[in-house]
Amino acid sequence: MAYTFDFSFIGSFSAEIWSGIRLTIWLTLLTILPGFALGTACAVARMNGPRWLRWIVTGYIEGIRNTPLVIQVFWLFFGLAVLGARIGPFPAAVIALVINTGAYSAEIMRAGFQSIPKGELEAGECLALSRWQMFWSIQLPQAAERVYPALISQFILMMLATSIMSQISVEELTGVGYQIQSITFRGFDVYVVIALVYLALATGLRLLLHFVARGSFPRLRRLGTPL
Structure with missing residues (x-):
């Protein structure tokens, strides 16, 4: 059976498509940094926190990583509404994406922290650096640099996961696609x-994060390490 492609709808729905693209980008930008910060904090807590905090963080990470994102956003949007805590579609989407990204970033960053040679931490102690100085000057930059390719992949997966938010009436790109196909x-x-x-x-996101890495990690720039 022959099939004839017809893309004439692009002109008729160009405004809607651009609106969906902008909302997808906006969701991505609002999620990357908070998700990374949450993941980094959880990684540190899981390695160095008191036992009760490690249990809480481990439960959060395993709970999020072993349940579908669509269920998580349904719980935020529909479940909390039943309990009287109503959240709008867009805030629910952002919160769900941040929580999900944080759980995956936590394990990525934990691997980065654990890969740092102990000798470098001992050198920091010899220089009388405080724990926070060692974290900001030694641990965080090196951990992020070592796992940056994995973080890039995770952030791209997160951007693609914004398509799920159409299930709660967030009119991002996939939601716009639903509307167009229902009409055409x-x-x-x-x-x-x-x-x-x-x-x-x-x-585009991969290229942007690539240039961020070149600006943030001088060693990668000198070595020409691919990301």
Whole structure:
């Protein structure tokens, strides 16, 4: 059976598509830094915190990493509403993405912290650096540098996961695709375009994070290490 592609809908729905792209980018930008900060804090707590805190952090990480993101956002959006704590679609999407990204980033950063040679920490102690000085000057930069490729992949996966937020009426790119195909009945054509846009967004985010790494980690710039 022959199939004829028809992408004429792009012109008619260009405003909606651009709106979906902007919202997808906005969700991504609002999630990356808070998710990374939460993950880093959890990694430190899991390694150096008191036992009760380690148990709480471990429960959070395992709970989030072993349940679907769509269930987590449903619990925030629908579940809390049943309890009387109503959250709007967009805040619920941001919170769910930050919590999810934080759990995965925690394990990535924990691996980075554990890869730092003990000799460097002992050298910091010999220089009479405080615990916070050692963390900011030695541990955090080196850990982030060592696991940066994994962080890039995680942030791209997080950007792609914004597509799930259409399930709670957040009109990001996939949500816009649902609307267009329900009007045009050109589902295959619509999702080809949506997939290509996601591919372009993922490539753009990878390049952006690549340049951030070159500016933030001078050693990578000197060595020309690929990311």
